[in-house]
Structures are given as C-alpha cells and as structure tokens.
Amino acid sequence: MVEVYYNNDVNEGALQGKTVAVIGFGSQGHAHALNLKESGVDVIVGLRRGKSWEKAEQEGFNVHEVKEATEKADILMLALPDETQPGIYENQIKPALTAGKSLVFAHGFNIHFSQIQPPSDVNVFMVAPKGPGHIVRRTYESGAGVPALYAIEQDPHGEAKDLALAYAKQIGAGRAGIIATTFREETETDLFGEQAVLCGGTTELVKAGFETLVEAGYQPEVAYFECLHEMKLIVDLMYEGGLEYMRYSISDTAQWGDFQSGKRIITEDTKQEMREILKDIQSGKFAKGWILENQANRPEFNAINQRELEHEITAVGQKLREMMPFVKGDQKGVVSRAEN
Numbered sequence: 001m002v003e004v005y006y007n008n009d010v011n012e013g014a015l016q017g018k019t020v021a022v023i024g025f026g027s028q029g030h031a032h033a034l035n036l037k038e039s040g041v042d043v044i045v046g047l048r049r050g051k052s053w054e055k056a057e058q059e060g061f062n063v064h065e066v067k068e069a070t071e072k073a074d075i076l077m078l079a080l081p082d083e084t085q086p087g088i089y090e091n092q093i094k095p096a097l098t099a100g101k102s103l104v105f106a107h108g109f110n111i112h113f114s115q116i117q118p119p120s121d122v123n124v125f126m127v128a129p130k131g132p133g134h135i136v137r138r139t140y141e142s143g144a145g146v147p148a149l150y151a152i153e154q155d156p157h158g159e160a161k162d163l164a165l166a167y168a169k170q171i172g173a174g175r176a177g178i179i180a181t182t183f184r185e186e187t188e189t190d191l192f193g194e195q196a197v198l199c200g201g202t203t204e205l206v207k208a209g210f211e212t213l214v215e216a217g218y219q220p221e222v223a224y225f226e227c228l229h230e231m232k233l234i235v236d237l238m239y240e241g242g243l244e245y246m247r248y249s250i251s252d253t254a255q256w257g258d259f260q261s262g263k264r265i266i267t268e269d270t271k272q273e274m275r276e277i278l279k280d281i282q283s284g285k286f287a288k289g290w291i292l293e294n295q296a297n298r299p300e301f302n303a304i305n306q307r308e309l310e311h312e313i314t315a316v317g318q319k320l321r322e323m324m325p326f327v328k329g330d331q332k333g334v335v336s337r338a339e340n
C-alpha cells in the first residue's frame with residue numbers, strides 16, 4: 001500500500017535555520033516561494049535578469065543570480081524548465097554546491113536520465129506537487145493544499161526524508177497528502193501518462209473524431225462542440241467521482257454507446273502500442289531523442305507544432321471561443337505562438 005504523510009506526521013523543524021533558494025519564478029517557482037515564505041521559511045529566489053526577476057522582487061523576495069543564490073542557500077529547488085536545468089546546473093550551481101547542501105527537483109527527468117549528476121555528498125530529493133503552480137498557490141491561500149509526491153535519490157547524512165517532508169508540508173502538501181515514490185517511478189509514469197493518455201492520446205482522439213465528422217459532411221462548428229468542447233464536462237465528472245460517477249451522470253444512451261463503441265476505438269492493438277511507448281520510456285530511448293532534439297534547436301518540434309496549428313480545428317475553435325468569452329483563461333503565450 002502506498003505510503004502517505006500528513007501535516008501531523010511531519011516535523012517542519014528540519015527547515016529551521018536553513019535558507020531555501022527557489023531557482024526560477026514561473027508556474028511552480030512562484031507558488032513554492034510564496035507558500036514557503038508564508039509558512040515562515042527563510043526563502044530567497046535565484047534567477048537571471050528579466051521578467052521573472054521583476055515579478056519576484058515585486059512579491060518582496062531577495063533575488064540573486066543563480067550562482068549567488070546557490071552560495072547563500074542550504075536547500076535549492078530547481079523550478080526551471082527541465083530542458084534548461086542541465087546547462088544552468090553545470091555553469092552556475094555545481095561550482096557553488098558544497099557538501100551537505102540539498103538539491104530538490106519537482107520532476108525526476110534530469111536525475112533519472114543522468115542529465116544532472118550531483119556530487120555524492122549532496123542531498124538529492126524530489127517534492128512534486130500533483131498540480132500546476134497556480135493551483136498550488138491558490139489552494140494554499142484558501143487553507144487547503146495540493147497532494148505531492150516525494151522521493152529520495154541521495155541521502156549522505158540521513159536527513160533527506162525529514163527535509164523533503166518538511167518542504168512538502170510548508171508548501172501546503174501535508175494538508176492533502178505527501179506520497180512516497182522514487183525518481184524512476186515519478187519520471188516514467190509522468191512521461192507515459194502525458195504521452196499515451198493525457199496529451200498524446202487525447203489530442204489525437206479529439207482530432208480523429210473531429211475529422212471523421214467533418215469528412216462525412218457535418219459542420220466543423222458542430223463537430224468541434226461534440227469532440228472537443230464537451231470533453232471538459234466529461235473529464236470534470238471523472239475528476240470528481242471517477243468513471244462510475246461520469247457514467248451515472250450521463251444518459252443511459254450515452255452509457256450504452258460507451259460500452260458498445262469504446263473497445264472499438266481503444267483495441268488490443270492500441271494497448272500493445274502503449275506497452276511499446278512505455279518500453280521506449282523505460283529504455284531511455286524517448287529521453288535520448290528529446291535531448292538530441294533540444295541540442296539541435298528543436299527542428300522537428302517546431303515543424304510539427306506549426307502543422308498542428310494549421311489544422312482546421314484550430315481556426316474553428318478560435319472562432320467559437322470568441323463567442324464564449326467565459327471559457328477563456330490566460331492565453332497570452334498561446335496567442336503569440338500562433339502568430340509566429
């Protein structure tokens with residue numbers, strides 16, 4: 001059975017007298033830094049000069065270049081994009097990472113696939129909230145928390161677990177549950193979930209359904225509603241009460257259709273392909289390809305992204321969402337990317 005810790009199981013004293021440097025002030029970084037500070041932890045922020053730097057200063061933090069933050073801190077949370085971490089680690093963190101300091105990750109990729117190899121006298125652990133940064137922040141402010149995974153990779157002085165749990169507690173995760181895992185399990189299941197189900201699986205399912213209806217002569221706007229827009233209603237029900245609550249809530253006709261047709265879409269072949277995808281993740285083949293793609297400045301990533309933006313569903317969706325301002329979140333980054 002899975003090992004779970006709550007606030008009462010955790011002694012936050014492990015962080016007493018220690019300085020935490022949150023490196024990066026994006027989605028995760030801003031939430032960690034603010035939650036820790038409001039929990040009474042001594043926090044500084046490490047960044048390069050730019051947008052995030054200004055934002056962190058406005059929030060009242062002492063902001064430093066990454067190397068200087070590493071020198072000043074006992075515990076470093078790497079809240080940087082995963083692809084940039086190895087370079088920043090090599091040039092700015094490693095030179096100042098002395099024995100006994102702690103290197104903390106919110107995702108296991110760089111440790112599990114050896115893109116970062118810290119010295120053996122440094123603590124290495126993970127605190128990975130199971131939600132985006134703005135939810136981590138918002139739930140903390142409301143007195144609740146987002147559950148987090150924690151894992152220990154290096155523990156030279158026998159203190160890594162206490163530090164990991166205390167860190168997780170102080171960002172609010174102990175209010176919801178802190179779950180033990182390993183770097184390997186977190187990394188491989190995270191990659192598999194996003195590739196097979198959450199992102200890769202869902203986008204292709206939506207597009208295939210949309211294309212099938214449009215090719216059969218139905219209006220693209222109607223196809224968009226049926227295959228994309230309504231996805232949220234179904235996913236919200238699954239989120240609230242699992243598959244059984246979703247099925248209870250939909251009509252019996254929809255449920256009968258689910259039973260009759262779902263297995264014709266996700267076949268034994270699909271599942272076999274999922275096993276192949278998992279093998280490529282476990283063997284490191286996927287990671288190697290992504291690392292090389294980044295080293296080459298992402299030629300394939302950019303080409304596919306452009307092709308996807310040219311799909312009919314993009315334009316139809318943009319037009320329909322204009323009619324529904326209530327569904328729009330903060331999409332500044334998305335718009336500029338589409339204009340590129």
Ligand code: NDP
Pocket residue numbers: 023024025026027028029046047048049050051052053066078079080081082084088105106107128129130131132133
């Ligand atoms: P973001 O992309 O939101 O934030 C990146 C931050 O890093 C920005 O503040 C950016 O500052 C800064 N940064 C980028 N490059 C540099 C650099 N060269 N030197 C200094 N600072 C730099 O990252 P996320 O919060 O999404 O991801 C952080 C980690 O959290 C990753 O390991 C990710 O896997 C993990 N994670 C993310 C989740 C999420 O919901 N997003 C969920 C769980 C884990 P600037 O403004 O200067 O660009």
Ligand code: MG
Pocket residue numbers: 190191194
């Ligand atoms: Mg992921």
Ligand code: MG
Pocket residue numbers: none
């Ligand atoms: Mg319907």
